[in-house]
Amino acid sequence: MTTAARTAPRLLARSAQAVIAAAAVADVFRAVALRDHYLHPTDASLNRSGFISMIFVYLMTLATVLFLVWLARSRRNAHELSPEATVPSPGWTIGAWFIPVVNLVVPRRLVLDIGRAGSASWEKRDTTLVNLWWAAWVAHALGLTAANMAAPGSMAFLVLTEALMIAAAVLVGLVIERVTAR
Secondary structure, eight states, rough: OOHHHHHHHHHHHHHHHHHHEEEEEEEEHHHHHHOOOOSSSOHHHHHHHHHHHHHHHHHHHHHHHHEEEEEHHHHHHHHHTTTTTTOHHHHHHHGGGSEEEEEGGGHHHHHHHHHHHHHHTTHHHHHHHHHHHHHHHHHHHHHEEEEEEHHHHHHHHHHHHHHHHHHHHHHHHHHHHHHHHH
């Protein structure tokens, strides 16, 4: 493997980690601003929640792009390191994230397959880390949906879903670190 191929994923990994962290923090501010507007609707609260939501959408879009580029690069590197190992196709590595229902199950398996193919030293704790990240991510998504349907202004749901978002962001940062290091 070339030096550029080895160093590029590290820079890409660090960039993805930083933007994911920023998006998670922006999501907390967004959720608080939306709750404030829901409970006390004014033009000022509408403007504030709209502005913070716009920042969150930009950061989350950038985080998604960086993460998927990192994942595709990691998939390619894993395939180069272990050509005989089972790794997902380049199209499936990205496409599985955008197919409803499939995106609740398959991306976790893709990350596990890429991690295992990239390193013979992939351990049970690495699998556990991926599973914890995925559980936090899916629980956040489902909790957010349930909160919006059942109790849109609930502080308990807000705290729970945002705690899950922060946990998922921290855990995916660790997953990125482990896969990149291996």
